[in-house]
Amino acid sequence: MDGIEVKNxxxxxxxxxxxxxxxxxxxxxxxxxxxxxxxxxAVLSLFYFGIDAFYPGGWDGAMRDTERRQAxxxxxxxxxSGMPRQxxxxxxxxxx
Numbered sequence: 001m002d003g004i005e006v007k008n009x010x011x012x013x014x015x016x017x018x019x020x021x022x023x024x025x026x027x028x029x030x031x032x033x034x035x036x037x038x039x040x041x042a043v044l045s046l047f048y049f050g051i052d053a054f055y056p057g058g059w060d061g062a063m064r065d066t067e068r069r070q071a072x073x074x075x076x077x078x079x080x081s082g083m084p085r086q087x088x089x090x091x092x093x094x095x096x
Contacts, residue, residue, distance in 0.1 A: 002023075005018055006018075006024050009021065030045050030048045031045065034049075070087065070088050
C-alpha cells in the first residue's frame with residue numbers, strides 16, 4: 001500500500017492518501033524487523049504499527065499530545081515545585 005501512497009505523494013503531496021517516501025521506507029524497515037528480527041523485533045513492530053494505526057493522528061498525534069501534556073504538567077507542577085524539571089516520560093534517572 002505504501003508504494004501506491006508514495007505515487008500519490010508525487011502526484012499530490014497534500015492528498016490524504018499520500019505517504020512521504022521516507023515514511024514508506026521506515027514502515028518497510030520496521031516491517032522487516034518484525035518479520036526477521038526475532039521476538040524482540042516482533043514486539044517493536046507491533047508497538048510501532050499499533051501507535052501508527054490506532055492512535056488518533058498516528059505518531060504525529062502522539063507527539064503533539066505528549067508535548068501538550070508536558071506543557072500542562074510544567075505549568076501546574078514544575079513551575080511551583082522548586083524541584084528539578086520532571087518529565088511525564090522520564091529520560092534517564094529522575095533524581096530529587
